[in-house]
Amino acid sequence: MNNSDLPCRSAGVCFDSEGRAEISLWAPHASQAELYLVSQNAYLSLQSHSRGFWHLTTKELKPGGEYFFRLNGGKHLPDPASLSQPEGIYGPSQAIDLRGFQWQDQDWKNPNLQDYIIYELHTGTFTSQGTFAGIEQKLDYLVELGITAIEIMPVSQFAGERNWGYDGVFPFCVQNSYGSATGLQQLVDACHKKGLAVILDVVYNHVGPEGNILAEFGPYFTEKYSTPWGNAINFDDAWCDAVRQYFIQNALMWFRDFHIDALRLDAVHAIKDFSPVHILKEIRQQADELEKQSGRRHYMIVELDLNDDLYITPTAQGGYGMEGQWIDEFHHALRVTSGQEKIGYYSDFDGITSLAKAYTDAYVYDGQYSEHRKKTFGARAKTRDGKQFVVFSQNHDQVGNRMLGERTSELVSFEMQKLLAGAVFVSPYLPMLFMGEEYAETNRFQYFISHTDAQLVQMVRQGRKKEFGDFHNDEQVPDPAGAETFENSKLQWKLPDQGDHKIMLDFYKRLIAIRKSYASLRNLNRDDVRVLQVNAEDGTLILFRSCLGEQVICLMNFSDQPKTISL
Amino acid sequence: MNNSDLPCRSAGVCFDSEGRAEISLWAPHASQAELYLVSQNAYLSLQSHSRGFWHLTTKELKPGGEYFFRLNGGKHLPDPASLSQPEGIYGPSQAIDLRGFQWQDQDWKNPNLQDYIIYELHTGTFTSQGTFAGIEQKLDYLVELGITAIEIMPVSQFAGERNWGYDGVFPFCVQNSYGSATGLQQLVDACHKKGLAVILDVVYNHVGPEGNILAEFGPYFTEKYSTPWGNAINFDDAWCDAVRQYFIQNALMWFRDFHIDALRLDAVHAIKDFSPVHILKEIRQQADELEKQSGRRHYMIVELDLNDDLYITPTAQGGYGMEGQWIDEFHHALRVTSGQEKIGYYSDFDGITSLAKAYTDAYVYDGQYSEHRKKTFGARAKTRDGKQFVVFSQNHDQVGNRMLGERTSELVSFEMQKLLAGAVFVSPYLPMLFMGEEYAETNRFQYFISHTDAQLVQMVRQGRKKEFGDFHNDEQVPDPAGAETFENSKLQWKLPDQGDHKIMLDFYKRLIAIRKSYASLRNLNRDDVRVLQVNAEDGTLILFRSCLGEQVICLMNFSDQPKTISL
Known part of the structure; x- marks a missing residue:
């Protein structure tokens, strides 16, 4: 099916077949809503519709045109569903036509989930360029490595140019410094041509601390629940319908307009929803509908700290229908087994006996008392498919949330690194690498931000220091706001050809090849x-x-x- | 099975077969815990056990003995699991042996749920005495009326002597002014002898605003979720195991030690629990175990403002296993049909078309947009059993939460009152009356409290006034703290023999008899x-x-x- 036949987003600006901009805004408490056209220096009124929506169809706003919204004659605000912020989070929104991209991936077919071998990467530090175009240049390398899917850390527009991505404030907008929407479309198309699937990491549990304008438009947040990042997103309180639609539309956009093969949903345990249909289930149901129209299959994989397989149980069986989830517990068990000190959350793990449990039961805690959590945790995973669990010996969090961001290469011996990799690849789960581990990258992956709000920067610095109560150390916490922290986290692409790095790379290639060549290793039936x-x-x-x-x-x-x- | 063979509560004071007091206290952050014996003016140390529990077995504390706890050498605190507060919420706890009661109801069998015809009453205002003993004197009247179950509004110890019961602060302790634990046991025994089942209203979603000592002992509350009554009870945060046990033990106590036939659980939508096993499900599972031992059947009926039949779906099918729920929407639809102005939450109901939907689908809102709630609400009730839904034309909330507490008798014509009653009794659901409606009681049922904290009283007064933004009226809001508000809410037992009151009473008797005599009306299969x-x-x-x-x-x-x- 032709992409342009699929329905457009219901939020923000779309262009119809005659080139008219169809503008939709949700601002339920406003009594007036206007569109401000930057180049024309002109205001156009939006018409009020039911349930807080405002609409306008106009030829005045064209693809490439910059605009703001204005409520009740107040200040200029970017579009909460902006697709492009060419000057960053404080600048105007830019209307773009996502359907304009000429896709070349008509023959692409998303692999079966059990064939995913995932490579997690961060656009800003994967290459020296720090862009989607930079990633594209490395695709042959990744294909040769043997992985089948890249997983891109969040790309939604955030403050500044350096961020892991979890501080995005425009969920529909692709970070300008990475290459914006077209850059991402180009990368996905290139991946598909090379036989690689693309997983995109998205954040539906909070919005970043700088540049969050959502609350100026409507009740996107609720005081009913709190999360580590403040008030929860409003998925079940008054006015939640539009908020739910906003995130549903967001997921559909990545699938439909960016050909993303799978979403990785960040920390879904912080999504609080007591509706009869959980928002994840509703996204899955809507994605099912899209699949029927597009003929393409899309997966949803959640980061979940609940050990509750309700999330990954099919919707027809009463579950939320997510295809997969990360299991950090496999990582923790594996790391303790390989010598990691039992501090912080590692204290809950017994090493090799925990690892054995993770191999057979996926969840290590499935009803036992957790000393670290101070409560009985988890329930047995009745779901039998190993393909529903993603495992790793390191990932962006496990590396970057160490105080110094040391990779495994710095922490364990060369041989132990190989064993860790082997332990992941022989598991009956989906293996995931973190960029650079395959050649034992030595640069650390540290926590970096580039907020422009000085007070916020100070809070992040202090928060970072405080966080390491459990993992203290005599060394200084690297400055999250320092440009060098970001630069020092970049991969060193001269390494894969050198000495031990090359040996490690060859080892990973061999491991992946073995995983692919044995039916026993590809068989992810946990029985x-x-x-x-x-x-x-x-x-x-x-x-x-x-x-x-x-x-x-x-x-x-x-x-x-x-x-x-x-x- | 003999009651004394069933396991005792795990919190508070129990007496073993040799008369020793087994004392259990949860105080995870304390470094010292002592028992203070009032009559001996002596302290005994409790021993620290795992996960924050403290234990002591002693012969020094005897049934009838008064005691306090003391943590870290601080002030005297009553027992959070106190069974008796003879001097009210600020006084000492009193050890009592719940197993001492001589039950006479060995032949009693809890009726099938579909045969429940429920009569909701408030102990303090049902009779002039305002006690359990007072209720007992009216049992013949109730039997003659034809109801099969009384539902007692909450009896847990609250501040003062006048309260609806939802401000209880000692969940295990029966209000002293009502007749304490023995008084309730005596009443239940008397009901069973007369063929009446007993439903007890319990509150597991919050604790009252005055005299709440729980937080002094441990993290009974969590900041993760807020409710209309402050921080939510901690059912899924760190340390929740003991809190969950506390409420599980509470439910089991009513069933085991008071022979309560069914619990009515207040506002369970305010119970926030993202554990893999929801606390309601866990209570149901534990009650199932108790039933196996005792041979007695116990039901759980929830007040639920979610229109989500997950709560009343059997545990084996993935639900929470509650036997029934109230449906306020039937009430709202019925009242609008009978002329109630469409203000506040009534504004969502279309009158007779909503009533028709309630008759067939139980939930009026099962996926439609609610203007009052400002969101799409509810999901279709797949559960087919009409016996899972409790309906009424008035109840304590619907009467008492009116500004003036007017009963139906004051609001609609005599003939309309009969029609309302008829509409309830021909429904395929469990009918419930509110005390006095059967003879058209004219006294209002108003909101009353008797907190001793003057500032709190002022807050309640102001809150009450503010609440009637939607239902305003020129009359004054009755003073919730006034003794006259309580006295004026009592039933007038001279009325049932008089004029129209007698006619109404006879009408209700006839209605109930008709309900019982036709298989078609007893058949609660919604198909x-x-x-x-x-x-x-x-x-x-x-x-x-x-x-x-x-x-x-x-x-x-x-x-x-x-x-x-x-x-």
């Missing part, structure tokens, strides 16, 4: 997985994988001594 | 219910009920004119 032996004293574990007649036995020795194992 | 005609202009509705061969056709005319109906 076929067994831990044959786990020896906490020796630090050894034997994992058994099988598929029909084929059997693979994976021997792991986490100690620094040779061990004898009897099979 | 057998049809609205044959609804005429909004005429104000007429024809409801069709059937069971096997039998058919009952109910003709309702809400207008003040005779109407001709063709069948």
Whole structure:
């Protein structure tokens, strides 16, 4: 189906087939809403419709045209559903026609989820350019590595030019410094041509601390629930319909207009919704409808700190219908097994016995008391598909949320790095790498921001220092606002060709090739997985994988001594 | 099974078979916990156990003995799980042995839920005595009326002697001015002897504003969620296990030690719990276990403002397993049909077409946009059992939350009162009366409190005035703290024998008898219910009920004119 036949977004500016701008704004408490055209220095009135919506169809605003909204004759405000902020978060919004992109990926088919081998990357630090175009230049490298999907950390417009992405304030707008909307479309198209799927990380649980204009337009937030980032987004309080639509439309936009293959939804445990249809379920249902029209399949993978498989249970069975979730517990168990000190959240994990449980049960805590959480946590994952769980030995959070942002390469031996990688790739789950781990990148990945609000910067600095009560250390916390913190987090692309880095890269390639070549390793039916032996004293574990007649036995020795194992 | 064989509560004071007091206290942040024996003027130390629990077994505290707790050498505090507060909320707790009561109801069997005909009453105003003993004297009257279950508004110890009961601060303690624990046991036993079931209203979503000592002992509340009554009770945050146990034990206590047949759980939409096992589900599961041991059946009926039948779906099907819920929407639709002005929450209801929907679908809002709520509300009730829905033409809230507390008798004509009653009794749901409506009591039922904190009283007075923005009126808001407000809310037991009151009482008796005598009316399978005609202009509705061969056709005319109906 032709993309232009699919329905447009219901928020922001769309262009109809005759080139007219169809403008939709939700501002339920306003008594007047106007569009300000920057180049014409002119105001156009929007008409009030039901339930707080304002509409205008006009030929005055053209693709490329810059505009603001104005409520009740007040100040100029960018569009909460802006697609482009060419001058950043404080500048005007820019009307663009997302349907103008000439897609070349007609033959692309999103792989089955079980075939995903994921490579998480951060656009700003993956390459020296820090752009989508920069990523595109590395696609051959990634294909050769063997991964099948890249996962791009959030790209929604944020304050400044340096940010992990979780401080985005324009959910529909692609960061200008990365290459804006067209740059992302171009990258996805290029990925599809090379056989790579694209996962986009999106944030539906909060909005960044600087430049958040949503509350000026309507009750996007509710005081009913609080989150670590302030009041929760309003998914079930009065006026929530439009807020729900806003995020539903956002998800559909990435699928429809950017050909994104899967969304990774950030921290969905901080989405508080007691509606009879949870917002995630509603997004899934709407995405199902889109799929029927487009013929394309799209996945939703959640970051979830609840160990509750209701989220990944199909909607037909009463669940929220998410295809997959991250399991941080596999990471924690694996890291403690490899020598990580049992501090902070690691204190809940017993090392290799926890790892054995993660291999077979996915959730390590599925009804036990957690000393760290101070409560009984989790329920048994009845869902049997290993493809619903994403595992990793490091990711942006696990690296970057260390005080110094050290990667595994700095923390464990060369051989242990290989074992960590192997442990991930023989798991009956979807493996995920964090950019650079495949060649043992040595640059740290640190926490960086470039807010322009000095007071906020100070708060972030202090917050960062406070956060490391559990993980304290004599070294200084790197300055999150320092440009050097960002620059020092970039990958060093000279390394993959050098010495041990090359050896590690070849090792990863071989691992991925092995994963792909054995039916037993591709078979993610958890019923076929067994831990044959786990020896906490020796630090050894034997994992058994099988598929029909084929059997693979994976021997792991986490100690620094040779061990004898009897099979 | 003998009651004394069932396990005791895990919080507060229990007596073992040798008369020793087994004392259990949860105070996770305390470094020292002591029991203070009032009569001996002596302190005994409790021993610290895991997860914040403190224990002591002693012969020093005997049934009837008064005590306080003391943490870290601080002030004297009553027991958060106190069973008796003979001197009110600020006085000492009193140890009592709940198992000492000599039950006479061995032959009692809780009726099937579909046979419940409920009579809601408030202990303090039902009789001039305002006690359980007072209620007992009226049981013959209630049996003669034909109801099968009384529902007692909350009895947990509250500040002062006048309160609806929703300000209780000792969930395990029965209000001393009502007759304390033994008084309630005696009443339940008497009800069972007369063939009446007993429903107890309990509040698990908040604690009253005066005398709430829970937070002094531990994190009973969480800042994650707010409710209309402040921070939510901590059912899913750190330390929630003990809080969950506290309320689970509370529910089990009413069933086990008071032989309560059903709990009515107040405003469960304000219980915020994102655990994989919702607290209501866990209570149901624990009650199932108790039932296996005791051989007695117990129901849980929730007040729920969510129109989400997940709550009343059996646990085996993934629901929370509640047996029933109130549907206020039936009331609202019925009242608008009978002439109630469409203000406040009534504005959402269209009168007789809404009533017709309530008869067939239970939820009036099951996915439509609600102008009053400013959002799309509810989902279709897939649950087919009419016995899962409790309906009424008035209840304590609908009467008492009017500014002046007028009963229906004051608001609509004598004939309309009969029609309202009839509309309830021919519904395929469980009918509930509010005390006195059966004889058209004329005294109002008003909002009353007797807090001793003057500032709080002032706040309640102001809050009450503010609440009537939607329902304003030239008359003065009655003083909630005035003793006369309480006295004037008492039933006048001379009325049922007089004139129109007697006629109304006889009408109700006849209605109830009819409900009981027709299989079609007892059949609460919603598949057998049809609205044959609804005429909004005429104000007429024809409801069709059937069971096997039998058919009952109910003709309702809400207008003040005779109407001709063709069948």
